[in-house]
Amino acid sequence: MNEFIWPIRVYYEDTDSGGVVYHSNYLNFMERARTEWLRAMGLEQDDIIKQHSLVFVVHSLSIDYIKPALFNEALVVKTHIEKLARASIIFKQVIVKQGTDADNEQILTQATVKIVSLSLAKKRPSPLPKVIYEKFSQSLLS
Amino acid sequence: MNEFIWPIRVYYEDTDSGGVVYHSNYLNFMERARTEWLRAMGLEQDDIIKQHSLVFVVHSLSIDYIKPALFNEALVVKTHIEKLARASIIFKQVIVKQGTDADNEQILTQATVKIVSLSLAKKRPSPLPKVIYEKFSQSLLS
Amino acid sequence: MNEFIWPIRVYYEDTDSGGVVYHSNYLNFMERARTEWLRAMGLEQDDIIKQHSLVFVVHSLSIDYIKPALFNEALVVKTHIEKLARASIIFKQVIVKQGTDADNEQILTQATVKIVSLSLAKKRPSPLPKVIYEKFSQSLLS
Amino acid sequence: MNEFIWPIRVYYEDTDSGGVVYHSNYLNFMERARTEWLRAMGLEQDDIIKQHSLVFVVHSLSIDYIKPALFNEALVVKTHIEKLARASIIFKQVIVKQGTDADNEQILTQATVKIVSLSLAKKRPSPLPKVIYEKFSQSLLS
Numbered sequence: 001m002n003e004f005i006w007p008i009r010v011y012y013e014d015t016d017s018g019g020v021v022y023h024s025n026y027l028n029f030m031e032r033a034r035t036e037w038l039r040a041m042g043l044e045q046d047d048i049i050k051q052h053s054l055v056f057v058v059h060s061l062s063i064d065y066i067k068p069a070l071f072n073e074a075l076v077v078k079t080h081i082e083k084l085a086r087a088s089i090i091f092k093q094v095i096v097k098q099g100t101d102a103d104n105e106q107i108l109t110q111a112t113v114k115i116v117s118l119s120l121a122k123k124r125p126s127p128l129p130k131v132i133y134e135k136f137s138q139s140l141l142s
Numbered sequence: 143m144n145e146f147i148w149p150i151r152v153y154y155e156d157t158d159s160g161g162v163v164y165h166s167n168y169l170n171f172m173e174r175a176r177t178e179w180l181r182a183m184g185l186e187q188d189d190i191i192k193q194h195s196l197v198f199v200v201h202s203l204s205i206d207y208i209k210p211a212l213f214n215e216a217l218v219v220k221t222h223i224e225k226l227a228r229a230s231i232i233f234k235q236v237i238v239k240q241g242t243d244a245d246n247e248q249i250l251t252q253a254t255v256k257i258v259s260l261s262l263a264k265k266r267p268s269p270l271p272k273v274i275y276e277k278f279s280q281s282l283l284s
Numbered sequence: 285m286n287e288f289i290w291p292i293r294v295y296y297e298d299t300d301s302g303g304v305v306y307h308s309n310y311l312n313f314m315e316r317a318r319t320e321w322l323r324a325m326g327l328e329q330d331d332i333i334k335q336h337s338l339v340f341v342v343h344s345l346s347i348d349y350i351k352p353a354l355f356n357e358a359l360v361v362k363t364h365i366e367k368l369a370r371a372s373i374i375f376k377q378v379i380v381k382q383g384t385d386a387d388n389e390q391i392l393t394q395a396t397v398k399i400v401s402l403s404l405a406k407k408r409p410s411p412l413p414k415v416i417y418e419k420f421s422q423s424l425l426s
Numbered sequence: 427m428n429e430f431i432w433p434i435r436v437y438y439e440d441t442d443s444g445g446v447v448y449h450s451n452y453l454n455f456m457e458r459a460r461t462e463w464l465r466a467m468g469l470e471q472d473d474i475i476k477q478h479s480l481v482f483v484v485h486s487l488s489i490d491y492i493k494p495a496l497f498n499e500a501l502v503v504k505t506h507i508e509k510l511a512r513a514s515i516i517f518k519q520v521i522v523k524q525g526t527d528a529d530n531e532q533i534l535t536q537a538t539v540k541i542v543s544l545s546l547a548k549k550r551p552s553p554l555p556k557v558i559y560e561k562f563s564q565s566l567l568s
Contacts, residue, residue, distance in 0.1 A: 011461055013308070013454045015301035017355045022297055023200040024169035028439045031165075035437055035498075046498045058165040062204035071301045072461075072472045153319055155312045155450070157443035159497045164439055170297045177295055177356075188356045213443045214319075214330045307484040308453035315449075342449040346488035 002139050004040065006033040008075040008095070020068035026109050027063070030093045033077035034115070041135045052129045053120045059088065063111035067097075074098045075108065081140045087125040088116045089136060144281050146182060148175040150217040150237070162210035168251050169205070172235045175219035176257070183277045194271045195262045201230065205253035209239075216240045217250065223282045229267040230258045231278060286423050288324060290317040292359040292379070304352035310393050311347070314377045317361035318399070325419045336413050337404045343372065347395035351381075358382045359392065365424045371409040372400045373420060428565050430466060432459040434501040434521070446494035452535050453489070456519045459503035460541070467561045478555045479546045485514065489537035493523075500524045501534065507566045513551040514542045515562060 008029045016022040034056075038045060049055055069075055076096050083090040091113045096105040119126035128136065150171045158164040176198075180187060191197055211217055218238050225232040233255045238247040261268035270278070292313045300306040318340075322329060333339055353359055360380050367374040375397045380389040403410035412420065434455045442448040460482075464471060475481055495501055502522050509516040517539045522531040545552035554562065 009458075009461075011454070011458050012300045012302065013306055013457065016296040017299035017301065017303045018197060018199070018296065019301045023173075024166040024297070027166035027169070028437070031439065032435075032437050035435075044498060046496075055160060057160070058207055060204070060206045062202070064202045065200055070472075072470060151316075151319075153312070153316050154442045154444065155315065155448055158438045159441035159443065159445045160438065161443045166439070170295070173297065174293075174295050177293075186356060188354075212330075214328060302481060302483070307457075308450040311450035311453070339444060341444070342491055344488070344490045346486070348486045349484055 002080060004037040004079045006036045006077045008077055010069055010071055010073045015071050020070060023065060026095060029077055030111060033079045037079050054126055055118050055120060056115050057118050059114040059116040061111055061113040065109050067106055067108045069108050084136050084140055086127045088114060090114050144222060146179040146221045148178045148219045150219055152211055152213055152215045157213050162212060165207060168237060171219055171237060172253060175221045179221050196268055197260050197262060198257045199260050201256040201258040203253055203255040205251060207251050209248055209250045211250050226278050226282055228269045230256060232256050286364060288321040288363045290320045290361045292361055294353055294355055294357045299355050304354060307349060310379060313361055314395060317363045321363050338410055339402050339404060340399045341402050343398040343400040345395055345397040347393060349393050351390055351392045353392050368420050368424055370411045372398060374398050428506060430463040430505045432462045432503045434503055436495055436497055436499045441497050446496060452521060455503055456537060459505045463505050480552050481544050481546060482541045483544050485540040485542040487537055487539040491535050493532055493534045495534050510562050510566055512553045514540060516540050
C-alpha cells in the first residue's frame with residue numbers, strides 16, 4: 001500500500017467554541033492532502049482543467065469522528081487509493097495525531113471519499129485520461 | 143414523519159472557484175438546521191451545556207453529493223430523526239433547491255448524521271436528559 | 285440615513301476555541317448583509333454579472349473589534365452607504381448584539397468597507413450602470 | 427527589519443465562485459503566519475494561555491486588496507512588528523505571490539493588524555509578560 005503523508009497544523013480558524021476542530025473542517029484537511037498527493041505525482045489540478053477539461057469532484061463520503069483534534073496540534077493526514085475505476089477513485093483517509101513515534105499515534109478521524117472525474121463540457125462523469133489513470137494505478141500497486 | 147424545514151441562502155463565502163458550494167460547507171448548512179430544529183423545540187444548546195453539562199457532538203456521517211448548489215441560490219434543509227437511542231440520535235437531512243412548488247424541487251445533497259450526547263465531565267456518551275429525550279420522541283412520533 | 289438591518293445567528297462554525305466568533309468571520313457576516321441590502325433593492329449579484337458583466341469586489345476595509353460575539357447569540361448587522369462614487373461605494377457596517385430594546389444594544393464590531401465595481405472583461409474598475417447608481421443614490425438620500 | 431516568511435498554498439476551500447481567494451480568508455492566512463512567527467521564537471499559544479493566563483486577540487486591522495490570489499497558487503506571507511507597546515503589538519503583513527526570484531514578486535494584499543494581550547481573568551488588556559516582551563523586542567531590533 002502506497003500511503004501519502006501530509007502534515008496539518010491546527011489554527012484558531014479550524015476550531016470551534018467546543019474547544020476542538022469543527023467537524024466539517026476535517027474534510028478540508030483531507031482535500032488538502034488529496035491535492036498534495038496529486039502534486040507529488042506531478043499533477044496540478046489547474047493544469048488538468050486546462051489540458052483535459054475535467055475536474056475532480058467529491059461524489060460521496062463517509063467519516064467517523066473518533067477523537068477530537070485541539071488547537072495548535074500537529075496532525076498528519078494519511079491517504080491511499082482503496083479502489084480505482086475508469087471515472088472514479090475511492091480514497092481511504094485517516095487523520096492521526098503525531099506522536100513521538102509511529103507506535104503511539106492516535107487515530108482521530110477516518111473517512112472513505114469517492115471522487116469522480118467530471119467533464120466540464122458535459123457536466124457528466126468522464127473516464128480519467130490515460131496518463132492520469134496510469135499514475136494512479138502505479139500509486140495503487142507500489 | 144415530522145420534518146423540520148430551514149432555509150439557507152448561498153453566499154460567496156460558501157462557494158469555491160469551481161463555481162459551486164464547497165463540499166464541506168453543506169455540513170455547516172446541516173448543522174445550522176439541527177441547531178434551529180432544537181431551538182424550535184425550545185432547546186438552546188448553550189442552556190443545555192449549562193444545565194445538563196452535556197454537548198451534542200457529531201459521531202459519524204455519510205453524505206451524497208447529487209447536484210451542486212450555486213452562488214445566490216435559495217436552498218432548504220429538511221431534517222428529521224431517523225433513529226433515537228438513549229445517548230444518540232440519527233438524523234436524515236436533505237438539502238433541496240427551492241422551486242416554485244413542492245413538486246419540482248431538486249435534491250442536491252442528502253446525509254445521515256449520527257449525533258452523540260457527550261458528558262462534558264466524563265468526555266463519554268451520556269444518556270439524554272429525560273426532558274430532552276421526550277421532546278425528541280414526540281418529534282419522532284408526530 | 286437609510287440603514288439596512290440584517291439578522292445573523294452565531295453557529296458553532298463561526299466560533300473558535302477562544303469561545304468567541306473568529307475574527308475574520310465578522311467580515312462574512314458583513315458581506316451577507318451587503319448581499320441582502322442589494323437584494324432588498326431588487327438587485328441580484330448573479331444577474332448583475334450576466335447583464336452588466338461586472339462584479340463587486342472588496343477593495344479595502346478597516347475593522348474594529350470592540351466586544352466579542354458568542355455561540356448562539358442573535359446579532360444584527362447595520363449597513364449604510366457612507367460615500368458613493370462613480371465606480372465605488374464606501375459602506376459603514378456595524379454589528380450589534382440584539383437587546384430587548386434599541387437602547388441597550390451593544391456594538392460588537394464596526395467596519396468601513398470600500399467596494400469597487402469591476403469590469404469582468406477588463407479586470408479594471410468600471411462605472412456603476414446608471415440603473416444601479418440611481419438605486420444606490422436613493423438609498424443614500426432616503 | 428526582521429521579516430518572518432511563511433508559505434501558504436491556496437486550496438479550493440480558500441476560493442469563491444469569483445475564481446479568487448475569498449476576501450476574509452487572507453486574514454486567516456495572516457493569522458497562521460503570526461502563529462508560526464510565535465512558534466519560530468519558541469512561543470506556543472496554548473502554553474501562553476496555561477502559563478500566563480492571557481490570549482492574543484485581534485483589536486483592529488486594515489487591509490488593502492491589490493491583486494487576487496488564485497486556486498493552487500503558492501503564496502508567501504511576510505510579517506514584521508511595526509510597533510511594540512506594553513500590552514499590544516502592531517504587525518505589518520504582506521501577502522505576495524511567489525515568483526522565480528525576489529525581484530518579480532507581486533504584492534497581492536497588505537494589512538496592518540493590532541493585537542492586544544488580554545488577561546483571561548479580567549477580560550482586559552494586560553501587559554505582555556517580560557519574557558515574551560523581550561523576545562518581541564529582539565525581533566524588532568534584529
